[in-house]
Amino acid sequence: MNLNYNAPDENGRFGPYGGAFVPEILIPELRSVQAAFEQFWPDAEFQNQYLHLLKTYVGRPTALTFAERLSEELGAGRIFLKREDLCHTGAHKINNTIGQILLARRMGKTRIIAETGAGQHGVATATVAARFGLQCVVYMGAEDMRRQALNVARMQLLGAEVRPATSGSQTLKDATNEAIRDWVSNPSDTFYIIGSVVGPHPYPMMVRTFHQVIGEEVQLQLKDKTGRSLPDVLIACVGGGSNAIGMFYPFIPHPEVKMFGVEAAGEGLEGQHAATLSKGSMGVLHGAMSYLLQDHEGQISLAHSISAGLDYPGVGPEHSWLMDLGRVTYLAETDEAALRGVILLSKTEGIIPALETAHAIAALEKIVPEVASDSVIVINCSGRGDKDMQTIMDHL
Numbered sequence: 001m002n003l004n005y006n007a008p009d010e011n012g013r014f015g016p017y018g019g020a021f022v023p024e025i026l027i028p029e030l031r032s033v034q035a036a037f038e039q040f041w042p043d044a045e046f047q048n049q050y051l052h053l054l055k056t057y058v059g060r061p062t063a064l065t066f067a068e069r070l071s072e073e074l075g076a077g078r079i080f081l082k083r084e085d086l087c088h089t090g091a092h093k094i095n096n097t098i099g100q101i102l103l104a105r106r107m108g109k110t111r112i113i114a115e116t117g118a119g120q121h122g123v124a125t126a127t128v129a130a131r132f133g134l135q136c137v138v139y140m141g142a143e144d145m146r147r148q149a150l151n152v153a154r155m156q157l158l159g160a161e162v163r164p165a166t167s168g169s170q171t172l173k174d175a176t177n178e179a180i181r182d183w184v185s186n187p188s189d190t191f192y193i194i195g196s197v198v199g200p201h202p203y204p205m206m207v208r209t210f211h212q213v214i215g216e217e218v219q220l221q222l223k224d225k226t227g228r229s230l231p232d233v234l235i236a237c238v239g240g241g242s243n244a245i246g247m248f249y250p251f252i253p254h255p256e257v258k259m260f261g262v263e264a265a266g267e268g269l270e271g272q273h274a275a276t277l278s279k280g281s282m283g284v285l286h287g288a289m290s291y292l293l294q295d296h297e298g299q300i301s302l303a304h305s306i307s308a309g310l311d312y313p314g315v316g317p318e319h320s321w322l323m324d325l326g327r328v329t330y331l332a333e334t335d336e337a338a339l340r341g342v343i344l345l346s347k348t349e350g351i352i353p354a355l356e357t358a359h360a361i362a363a364l365e366k367i368v369p370e371v372a373s374d375s376v377i378v379i380n381c382s383g384r385g386d387k388d389m390q391t392i393m394d395h396l
Helices: 024-040 044-058 068-074 093-106 120-132 142-147 149-157 172-185 203-211 213-226 242-251 317-325 335-349 355-362 364-370 385-395
Strands: 064-066 078-083 111-116 135-141 161-165 190-192 233-237 258-266 281-285 288-292 328-334 376-381
Touching (some): 044 093, 093 111, 093 242, 111 120, 120 135, 142 149, 149 385, 161 172, 172 190, 203 317, 233 242, 242 317, 335 385, 364 376
Parallel strands (some): 111 135, 111 190, 233 258, 233 376, 258 328
Antiparallel strands (some): 281 288
16 A cells, blocks of 8 residues: 555545535534644644643553463464553543543533443543533433443533433444434534544544554554564454554554454344444445445444444444555454453453453454464553443353
8 A cells, every 4th residue: 555644635535435424504513623623733732731631631651561371372472452441431532532622622612512332432521521621411322321331320420411312223323313413403512522533524533633642652662662663463443443543543654564453243244243344335424434334225224242332333434445455454253252352351461351342352363373473463452341341241
């Protein structure tokens, strides 16, 4: 591929993907968000505040942990875990919510809305809204509220109103629909903090930018630990895809680094699943052109995953483009495999991963035999498993 990778273009397109397919009332809002990002992101004062909060509030840089016993178990060279589970709130999501709420404040917005699946983005949004004293409403599918009750309680304790989405599958897709309806009704005072690299331009580019600190830290930390700044292999789970693109992005111009995104195969690729890139087709969902799960009439299909954060019938447009380019290989792991991944990491390293992360752990069994035995492998440990313990206990 072109080593001078530069996406999206001026129209918010990653090849044929991306763009902004939204109601006319939101076009001025999207332009205002883009103008604010382009004005403030390069600004030294904004950068200083953002980086200061990442250090003193989020807890960055997060550790890069050598998984010695996991490496021995799988016969791999050296497996490292990028420990986003150690971030404040328990996942990578807060990198992005810090950036977006700083933009919202500079734009004079007084009300924050968000969508959430597993609840980690909702918790991260409620956290920064509390930190800066802004009103916060989080939309969450009723089914996700049931299986992620702990995160619902956390959001409410932080002062957020959690509104259930009761249509469709009552999961992340439906929560996003409700958030967009709210935004259309309240554009003047409301800032929508989108939780992944999805949605209309400029969100996929903007969220990626706030998360690329993950990959930048990996480069520096690997240099310190191994004497080299480039790993052989990167692995991350992919729902919308923010944790994956945050780690992958700095390495895209280096074709010697193999990258694997791992989707949710659910009950199997011939049954109910959320493997958008593996089994989907092009279409428009939530304001952007990308791969998505749809029927022959173009209606969105129901997705399924044991992990609420991967239970989404779409994917970020940049991931679609990277797959078409052949730069990233996308795999899919079932619910059953993810549970094995939880057990594997817990018992070898004493780290209980989120069910989302467990899909990436499970994929090691496919990836390790295909790479050199002395490879340096980095897995993004995108979140911790506290939130999933009831689900894990129910299935194990």
